[in-house]
Amino acid sequence: xxxxxxxxxxxxxxxxxxxxxxxxxxxxxxxxxxxxxxxxxxxxxxxxxxxxxxxxxxxxxxxxxxxxxxxxxxxxxxxxxxxxxxxxxxxxxxxxxxxxxxxxxxxxxxxxxxxxxxxxxxxxxxxxxxxxxxxxxxxxxxxxxxxxxxxxxxxxxxxxxxxxxxxxxxxxxxxxxxxxxxxxxxxxxxxxxxxxxxxxxxxxxxxxxxxxxxxxxxxxxxxxxxxxxxxxxxxxxxxxxxxxxxxxxxxxxxxxxxxxxxxxxxxxxxxxxxxxxxxxxxxxxxxxxxxxxxxxxxxxxxxxxxxxxxxxxxxxxxxxxxxxxxxxxxxxxxxxxxxxxxxxxxxxxxxxxxxxxxxxxxxxxxxxxxxxxxxxxxxxxxxxxxxxxxxxxxxxxxxxxxxxxxxxxxxxxxxxxxxxxxxxxxxxxxxxxxxxxxxx
Amino acid sequence: xxxxxxxxxxxxxxxxxxxxxxxxxxxxxxxxxxxxxxxxxxxxxxxxxxxxxxxxxxxxxxxxxxxxxxxxxxxxxxxxxxxxxxxxxxxxxxxxxxxxxxxxxxxxxxxxxxxxxxxxxxxxxxxxxxxxxxxxxxxxxxxxxxxxxxxxxxxxxxxxxxxxxxxxxxxxxxxxxxxxxxxxxxxxxxxxxxxxxxxxxxxxxxxxxxxxxxxxxxxxxxxxxxxxxxxxxxxxxxxxxxxxxxxxxxxxxxxxxxxxxxxxxxxx
Numbered sequence: 001x002x003x004x005x006x007x008x009x010x011x012x013x014x015x016x017x018x019x020x021x022x023x024x025x026x027x028x029x030x031x032x033x034x035x036x037x038x039x040x041x042x043x044x045x046x047x048x049x050x051x052x053x054x055x056x057x058x059x060x061x062x063x064x065x066x067x068x069x070x071x072x073x074x075x076x077x078x079x080x081x082x083x084x085x086x087x088x089x090x091x092x093x094x095x096x097x098x099x100x101x102x103x104x105x106x107x108x109x110x111x112x113x114x115x116x117x118x119x120x121x122x123x124x125x126x127x128x129x130x131x132x133x134x135x136x137x138x139x140x141x142x143x144x145x146x147x148x149x150x151x152x153x154x155x156x157x158x159x160x161x162x163x164x165x166x167x168x169x170x171x172x173x174x175x176x177x178x179x180x181x182x183x184x185x186x187x188x189x190x191x192x193x194x195x196x197x198x199x200x201x202x203x204x205x206x207x208x209x210x211x212x213x214x215x216x217x218x219x220x221x222x223x224x225x226x227x228x229x230x231x232x233x234x235x236x237x238x239x240x241x242x243x244x245x246x247x248x249x250x251x252x253x254x255x256x257x258x259x260x261x262x263x264x265x266x267x268x269x270x271x272x273x274x275x276x277x278x279x280x281x282x283x284x285x286x287x288x289x290x291x292x293x294x295x296x297x298x299x300x301x302x303x304x305x306x307x308x309x310x311x312x313x314x315x316x317x318x319x320x321x322x323x324x325x326x327x328x329x330x331x332x333x334x335x336x337x338x339x340x341x342x343x344x345x346x347x348x349x350x351x352x353x354x355x356x357x358x359x360x361x362x363x364x365x366x367x368x369x370x371x372x373x374x375x376x377x378x379x380x381x382x383x384x385x386x387x388x389x390x391x392x393x394x395x396x397x398x399x400x401x402x403x404x405x406x407x408x409x410x411x412x413x414x415x416x417x418x419x420x421x422x423x424x425x426x427x428x429x430x431x432x433x434x435x436x437x438x439x440x
Numbered sequence: 441x442x443x444x445x446x447x448x449x450x451x452x453x454x455x456x457x458x459x460x461x462x463x464x465x466x467x468x469x470x471x472x473x474x475x476x477x478x479x480x481x482x483x484x485x486x487x488x489x490x491x492x493x494x495x496x497x498x499x500x501x502x503x504x505x506x507x508x509x510x511x512x513x514x515x516x517x518x519x520x521x522x523x524x525x526x527x528x529x530x531x532x533x534x535x536x537x538x539x540x541x542x543x544x545x546x547x548x549x550x551x552x553x554x555x556x557x558x559x560x561x562x563x564x565x566x567x568x569x570x571x572x573x574x575x576x577x578x579x580x581x582x583x584x585x586x587x588x589x590x591x592x593x594x595x596x597x598x599x600x601x602x603x604x605x606x607x608x609x610x611x612x613x614x615x616x617x618x619x620x621x622x623x624x625x626x627x628x629x630x631x632x633x634x635x636x637x638x639x640x641x642x643x644x645x646x647x648x649x650x651x652x653x654x655x656x657x658x659x660x661x662x663x664x665x666x667x668x669x670x671x672x673x674x675x676x677x678x679x680x681x682x683x684x685x686x687x688x689x690x691x692x693x694x695x696x697x698x699x700x701x702x703x704x705x706x707x708x
Contacts, residue, residue, distance in 0.1 A: 151468070151469055155607070166597075168611060169593075169597060169606065169611050169612070170597065170611060170612050170613065171611060171612075171613045172610075172611040172612075172613040172614045264673060264675075265673065265674070265675025265676070265677075265678075267612065267676075284598075287677075288675065288677075290597055290598065292600065296600050296602075299600070299602055300602050303602045303603070303607075307607075
């Protein structure tokens with residue numbers, strides 16, 4: 001078996017099970033050592049996020065799955081069978097590619113997972129090797145391809161980013177725009193973070209409690225003020241974000257009419273993410289006012305997620321192509337021990353023949369000896385170049401493993417297991433060999 | 441050759457519009473390079489057609505109904521191509537490219553045949569007068585296209601419909617900026633064009649009342665919007681409505697003047 005992934009995710013387990021499986025950076029080395037011991041795998045990488053913990057293994061036997069299950073069971077304190085899933089070989093590669101591309105995320109197409117997969121690989125580099133390094137490298141490449149070639153990651157997928165999307169649809173870039181945030185709670189902070197990351201230049205935080213407003217304002221380089229003082233500032237503001245806990249509307253039509261008279265014809269985007277709403281619904285009727293509440297923002301998110309789903313076939317197509325490419329590379333590894341062995345045998349033969357020749361011609365000058373050495377080396381390389389290239393190509397295209405077998409036979413090279421043990425390399429040949437034989 | 445080139449140009453203009461509309465039909469991004477390439481090829485084919493006309497007729501394609509409409513079409517397409525190359529935003533193609541195609545088709549149907557040129561018709565003043573006037577009108581057409589899109593997008597945003605238009609049309613600020621720049625460019629082109637026309641009239645003692653009426657009508661409309669925007673600080677919606685109204689008025693005035701006073705085969 002070349003590749004295996006054993007994991008638990010939001011699709012198979014509830015939060016209380018998943019949280020027992022989270023592996024922090026501090027315990028990663030120990031967890032990888034335990035995994036290597038329990039599974040007998042040559043390579044291992046953990047991907048652990050808030051919605052999944054997965055163990056990727058390479059060069060492991062059939063018993064590795066049981067070992068991984070036992071490891072998971074030990075962490076969650078019960079049998080892992082009901083929660084864990086296992087993917088092997090091509091399916092395992094496709095699974096990681098889907099995960100890295102955000103196809104398996106709670107929010108379809110979310111981009112954060114790509115960074116998390118990168119971090120998981122970087123942190124686990126000590127335990128990964130040829131197969132997993134290439135697999136994770138490919139996964140990150142696939143995620144980038146999916147992101148650029150499809151619109152799977154486009155459009156806001158959270159309320160805060162939907163608020164930003166709406167504001168941008170009015171103002172274009174938010175760079176240099178002025179925003180005012182009413183309220184200083186968690187939602188206000190999230191929205192403020194989104195706005196400042198988009199380049200909003202001057203932000204005002206207005207709150208009933210001045211201290212809390214000051215605290216939040218200080219964190220984002222904004223100006224704090226009491227909510228009663230903020231109305232005078234409305235004339236200069238482009239985006240008004242309301243997120244107070246007030247039980248009644250805070251922003252009344254009278255506040256805005258006065259401000260609108262002073263602000264000319266510039267549009268004002270009001271994002272009311274409070275519940276109950278902070279803005280009187282009649283405000284919507286004012287000219288140049290664009291008012292959106294939580295339902296609107298959720299509608300934007302729902303529409304975006306729906307559109308992302310339309311791009312799933314294109315993303316799956318990219319993933320299928322990349323799995324095929326990765327697997328061709330894996331299959332190409334079959335040829336490596338054979339080529340190495342053939343070259344080693346040829347080199348031994350060359351050295352023997354040259355030595356015999358030189359013994360028969362003892363009076364040769366050093367330069368002449370060197371010329372013979374070079375000639376023999378060049379001839380050997382020329383003879384072996386084409387077979388080496390073709391052997392790798394035949395192995396890589398998945399249809400030519402018979403050629404690899406033929407090469408073993410013709411050059412008198414031992415069984416793959418023997419070769420693998422001799423080199424200490426992972427042996428990707430064994431299971432795939434049967435698969436390819438069947439195809440033939 | 442001339443008609444075939446116009447047919448090819450029309451096909452490319454419509455192709456560019458179809459490419460720009462692709463995201464409305466399928467879950468794909470607008471192929472910006474494809475749209476720009478199709479527009480550029482359309483302009484190239486159109487230019488080849490007009491060059492062939494100029495060679496065979498021995499006159500610039502500026503006088504006569506067919507040639508003048510064709511020139512208006514290429515002026516509009518070049519303006520569109522320029523705006524989109526600068527903005528890397530191709531949704532304006534949806535409105536403007538079909539308009540350029542329509543002008544090319546009508547020009548073809550009206551007949552791309554040479555007319556008897558007025559005195560000094562080959563001179564630089566006359567050529568510059570017509571060319572700049574058409575560039576001015578192309579600016580007004582572009583402003584009207586941006587204004588139409590602004591009004592549609594604004595309605596989507598105000599009525600909280602988050603469909604394809606919300607997603608694929610440019611932001612209001614972008615459309616407003618295009619409208620603003622296009623109307624100013626249109627005003628400059630039209631003003632220079634009319635001044636050159638005046639100089640030409642005085643030099644060659646030529647005057648054509650239908651042209652004077654139409655030119656002054658168009659100039660008044662564009663000037664009113666430009667003044668409104670620059671000195672009165674018109675809001676984007678008012679400017680968008682005014683651009684559309686002015687463009688429609690220019691077309692209606694042209695049709696009316698043609699109906700009342702124009703001679704067959706002449707632009708005016």
